[in-house]
Amino acid sequence: xxxxxxxxxxxxxxxxxxxxxxxxxxxxxxxxxxxxxxxxxxxxxxxxxxxxxxxxxxxxxxxxxxxxxxxxxxxxxxxxxxxxxxxxxxxxxxxxxxxxxxxxxxxxxxxxxxxxxxxxxxxxxxxxxxxxxxxxxxxxxxxxxxxxxxxxxxxxxxxxxxxxxxxxxxxxxxxxxxxxxxxxxxxxxxxxxxxxxxxxxxxxxxxxxxxxxxxxx
Amino acid sequence: xxxxxxxxxxxxxxxxxxxxxxxxxxxxxxxxxxxxxxxxxxxxxxxxxxxxxxxxxxxxxxxxxxxxxxxxxxxxxxxxxxxxxxxxxxxxxxxxxxxxxxxxxxxxxxxxxxxxxxxxxxxxxxxxxxxxxxxxxxxxxxxxxxxxxxxxxxxxxxxxxxxxxxxxxxxxxxxxxxxxxxxxxxxxxxxxxxxxxxxxxxxxxxxxxxxxxxxxx
Amino acid sequence: xxxxxxxxxxxxxxxxxxxxxxxxxxxxxxxxxxxxxxxxxxxxxxxxxxxxxxxxxxxxxxxxxxxxxxxxxxxxxxxxxxxxxxxxxxxxxxxxxxxxxxxxxxxxxxxxxxxxxxxxxxxxxxxxxxxxxxxxxxxxxxxxxxxxxxxxxxxxxxxxxxxxxxxxxxxxxxxxxxxxxxxxxxxxxxxxxxxxxxxxxxxxxxxxxxxxxxxxx
Amino acid sequence: xxxxxxxxxxxxxxxxxxxxxxxxxxxxxxxxxxxxxxxxxxxxxxxxxxxxxxxxxxxxxxxxxxxxxxxxxxxxxxxxxxxxxxxxxxxxxxxxxxxxxxxxxxxxxxxxxxxxxxxxxxxxxxxxxxxxxxxxxxxxxxxxxxxxxxxxxxxxxxxxxxxxxxxxxxxxxxxxxxxxxxxxxxxxxxxxxxxxxxxxxxxxxxxxxxxxxxxxx
Numbered sequence: 001x002x003x004x005x006x007x008x009x010x011x012x013x014x015x016x017x018x019x020x021x022x023x024x025x026x027x028x029x030x031x032x033x034x035x036x037x038x039x040x041x042x043x044x045x046x047x048x049x050x051x052x053x054x055x056x057x058x059x060x061x062x063x064x065x066x067x068x069x070x071x072x073x074x075x076x077x078x079x080x081x082x083x084x085x086x087x088x089x090x091x092x093x094x095x096x097x098x099x100x101x102x103x104x105x106x107x108x109x110x111x112x113x114x115x116x117x118x119x120x121x122x123x124x125x126x127x128x129x130x131x132x133x134x135x136x137x138x139x140x141x142x143x144x145x146x147x148x149x150x151x152x153x154x155x156x157x158x159x160x161x162x163x164x165x166x167x168x169x170x171x172x173x174x175x176x177x178x179x180x181x182x183x184x185x186x187x188x189x190x191x192x193x194x195x196x197x198x199x200x201x202x203x204x205x206x207x208x209x210x211x212x213x214x215x216x217x
Numbered sequence: 218x219x220x221x222x223x224x225x226x227x228x229x230x231x232x233x234x235x236x237x238x239x240x241x242x243x244x245x246x247x248x249x250x251x252x253x254x255x256x257x258x259x260x261x262x263x264x265x266x267x268x269x270x271x272x273x274x275x276x277x278x279x280x281x282x283x284x285x286x287x288x289x290x291x292x293x294x295x296x297x298x299x300x301x302x303x304x305x306x307x308x309x310x311x312x313x314x315x316x317x318x319x320x321x322x323x324x325x326x327x328x329x330x331x332x333x334x335x336x337x338x339x340x341x342x343x344x345x346x347x348x349x350x351x352x353x354x355x356x357x358x359x360x361x362x363x364x365x366x367x368x369x370x371x372x373x374x375x376x377x378x379x380x381x382x383x384x385x386x387x388x389x390x391x392x393x394x395x396x397x398x399x400x401x402x403x404x405x406x407x408x409x410x411x412x413x414x415x416x417x418x419x420x421x422x423x424x425x426x427x428x429x430x431x432x433x434x
Numbered sequence: 435x436x437x438x439x440x441x442x443x444x445x446x447x448x449x450x451x452x453x454x455x456x457x458x459x460x461x462x463x464x465x466x467x468x469x470x471x472x473x474x475x476x477x478x479x480x481x482x483x484x485x486x487x488x489x490x491x492x493x494x495x496x497x498x499x500x501x502x503x504x505x506x507x508x509x510x511x512x513x514x515x516x517x518x519x520x521x522x523x524x525x526x527x528x529x530x531x532x533x534x535x536x537x538x539x540x541x542x543x544x545x546x547x548x549x550x551x552x553x554x555x556x557x558x559x560x561x562x563x564x565x566x567x568x569x570x571x572x573x574x575x576x577x578x579x580x581x582x583x584x585x586x587x588x589x590x591x592x593x594x595x596x597x598x599x600x601x602x603x604x605x606x607x608x609x610x611x612x613x614x615x616x617x618x619x620x621x622x623x624x625x626x627x628x629x630x631x632x633x634x635x636x637x638x639x640x641x642x643x644x645x646x647x648x649x650x651x
Numbered sequence: 652x653x654x655x656x657x658x659x660x661x662x663x664x665x666x667x668x669x670x671x672x673x674x675x676x677x678x679x680x681x682x683x684x685x686x687x688x689x690x691x692x693x694x695x696x697x698x699x700x701x702x703x704x705x706x707x708x709x710x711x712x713x714x715x716x717x718x719x720x721x722x723x724x725x726x727x728x729x730x731x732x733x734x735x736x737x738x739x740x741x742x743x744x745x746x747x748x749x750x751x752x753x754x755x756x757x758x759x760x761x762x763x764x765x766x767x768x769x770x771x772x773x774x775x776x777x778x779x780x781x782x783x784x785x786x787x788x789x790x791x792x793x794x795x796x797x798x799x800x801x802x803x804x805x806x807x808x809x810x811x812x813x814x815x816x817x818x819x820x821x822x823x824x825x826x827x828x829x830x831x832x833x834x835x836x837x838x839x840x841x842x843x844x845x846x847x848x849x850x851x852x853x854x855x856x857x858x859x860x861x862x863x864x865x866x867x868x
Binding site for chain 1: 219224227229252254255258273277281282284285286287289290293294304305306413
């Protein structure tokens with residue numbers, strides 16, 4: 001779950017969400033991971049048992065780079081991977097390739113976000129661990145990608161498999177309910193990338209339980 | 218001291234440097250602050266008594282912004298301020314103004330980096346707490362700005378005072394020794410912005426003691 | 435007048451607009467200038483007598499820079515100046531300073547766009563020929579900055595004069611009619627920066643005549 | 652041939668180079684194309700018979716975008732295609748896809764630059780007309796990619812064909828002589844992307860004749 005930069009998802013807020021997710025993960029056996037802002041990576045990695053991802057790392061080698069975040073520093077803070085190329089933090093294609101190589105060297109998982117099936121196919125050629133396809137116009141909205149544009153998910157799954165069968169496809173944008181998750185899995189996705197729908201839910205636990213029910217159906 | 222993104226300045230490395238600086242600060246009465254990467258802000262803020270700055274915050278309001286760092290989240294992690302517009306992370310002028318307003322609202326100090334006296338004068342009009350003038354061509358080098366281009370420092374001090382006498386001027390780039398610090402202060406600077414010279418020093422304590430001697434001379 | 439990147443303002447379209455403006459300029463004695471896309475600079479400079487500005491130049495020296503536009507090349511194509519830092523093409527502050535110096539060396543006029551009075555004051559310290567203050571939220575809209583937010587104009591005029599009395603202030607955003615122009619001039623502006631209101635007008639000549647009437651009132 | 656932003660390649664300079672290339676193209680039957688800066692597209696398109704490419708177009712629809720260049724405006728100025736994602740003007744991956752679609756709709760050819768074989772493979776999935784692989788560290792240097800890193804060329808050719816056999820592969824970086832061209836063609840490239848080696852040559856005609864001899868060998 002991508003916690004973005006909401007008022008509700010910094011510091012103690014992110015910790016409360018992560019703890020609720022962890023409890024649901026334990027109860028249901030469904031895997032959850034959490035991507036807080038960089039300031040909170042270490043807090044969540046040391047205070048919960050959830051896998052913690054960075055939301056972004058920069059395509060620079062370690063060295064004299066002010067205000068840049070390296071995969072190596074993310075790992076040292078406790079991250080097990082990173083989102084890459086989120087539609088709110090897009091990268092140049094050569095930089096995606098560079099970051100993926102760096103993450104691999106660090107033993108960190110990569111989740112590259114894409115905006116449509118064709119871009120998913122291109123990114124698959126760079127060999128990430130996961131591709132999360134998210135049509136930008138649905139991000140933060142009320143309709144799930146798996147309902148509004150199911151072909152984006154199924155086409156991404158198909159095209160990515162043609163290029164590299166080891167790359168697993170997630171989908172995101174508007175995903176909020178167990179039903180959305182179930183539809184995504186039926187379309188061939190192996191999981192979902194979540195954000196505002198759950199991070200800002202009044203009852204994170206109830207919301208996470210609903211999502212988990214979709215994953216297990 | 219700007220810890221940048223060096224291999225030596227992440228996690229435990231940054232903590233060791235911060236502790237050495239803190240000890241020197243206590244012994245000498247000279248003020249030090251430290252700017253680690255975002256992952257390490259909370260670690261240094263909770264484990265040391267040094268003022269901790271962010272190296273960068275993004276010019277976005279809190280909300281759905283993946284991979285962005287807000288002043289509010291920096292404060293919650295324990296930062297007391299932020300570098301802004303470092304030459305390795307430059308901002309658009311409207312964004313500098315936005316970030317300064319946000320930092321003020323959060324009660325956080327701002328240290329805006331500039332590259333020459335004319336830009337220092339422009340930035341002074343935006344009302345930051347500090348301006349740190351650093352000619353990019355000297356950053357990471359062996360010769361201090363206060364030796365190589367003293368007029369950049371003295372002109373910045375003079376022009377900034379004309380615009381806003383409350384803005385304090387620091388200088389950086391190549392500053393490594395107590396002598397460099399003393400020269401900077403003679404030129405009108407109220408402090409220095411340090412990076413590789415000390416962060417990568419074999420003996421951080423000795424290096425910091427030398428710097429402090431320059432500040433007290 | 436900023437012709438932007440509209441379908442109606444490329445090639446022959448931009449030429450027709452420029453000719454209409456030139457005729458009105460001659461008839462009324464009111465000065466007009468035109469900023470077409472880079473492809474059309476030479477066309478308008480050779481086919482009309484209007485002063486032609488570039489919409490943007492890049493902050494790079496002449497050399498191996500693909501897809502970059504230099505002040506020197508703009509001048510050679512017939513431009514007499516350039517917009518700088520338009521809200522749709524913002525620059526870092528150090529780059530604004532660099533571009534202004536280059537434009538000066540080329541004998542080209544500079545029109546730096548700003549988003550509010552405080553940023554206008556900062557930019558004035560960099561010594562441009564003109565500052566065009568345009569609140570981004572009003573750009574392309576139906577209400578003129580001189581009506582909706584007159585204090586942005588009058589404050590910019592006042593603050594810019596404090597810093598450098600040689601810098602002339604224009605205003606833009608929503609400016610469409612002679613009345614808008616008159617109000618702008620009453621607020622202390624020496625001209626206006628126009629775009630969609632006139633470039634997309636059904637009758638460019640009539641629209642330009644109305645604007646000119648405001649300038650002469 | 653990419654004319655970049657050199658002092659020697661603006662206005663009349665670009666025209667002289669284009670005329671020399673055109674003469675060699677006619678004499679030798681070898682195809683040349685030229686990519687001047689945006690200001691000079693129309694000049695070269697109307698004054699020579701060479702195919703003219705833009706060095707860059709922006710990933711924005713036509714509309715209110717100051718300082719942006721659209722494929723539609725490039726076509727109207729006489730361009731028959733555009734370079735995309737040159738290492739000196741890199742794009743985000745979603746923007747490459749957007750620009751390629753726009754160029755196709757305009758009937759313009761696309762030449763996407765890449766930095767290595769893996770990125771070539773990724774870009775092939777986006778269906779450009781040409782991919783020009785150019786290791787950035789060799790650009791502007793004295794050793795040709797086909798000599799220094801032949802595997803970058805041959806691997807790109809092989810991987811691109813696997814993804815989309817219609818995409819033709821060019822190579823660039825350090826290419827200056829007929830021998831370099833011949834090596835490139837032996838490695839499977841269908842042409843070369845040239846810049847400083849020829850654009851800055853003392854005798855452009857002699858240089859172009861030498862290159863052409865490599866293409867015909």
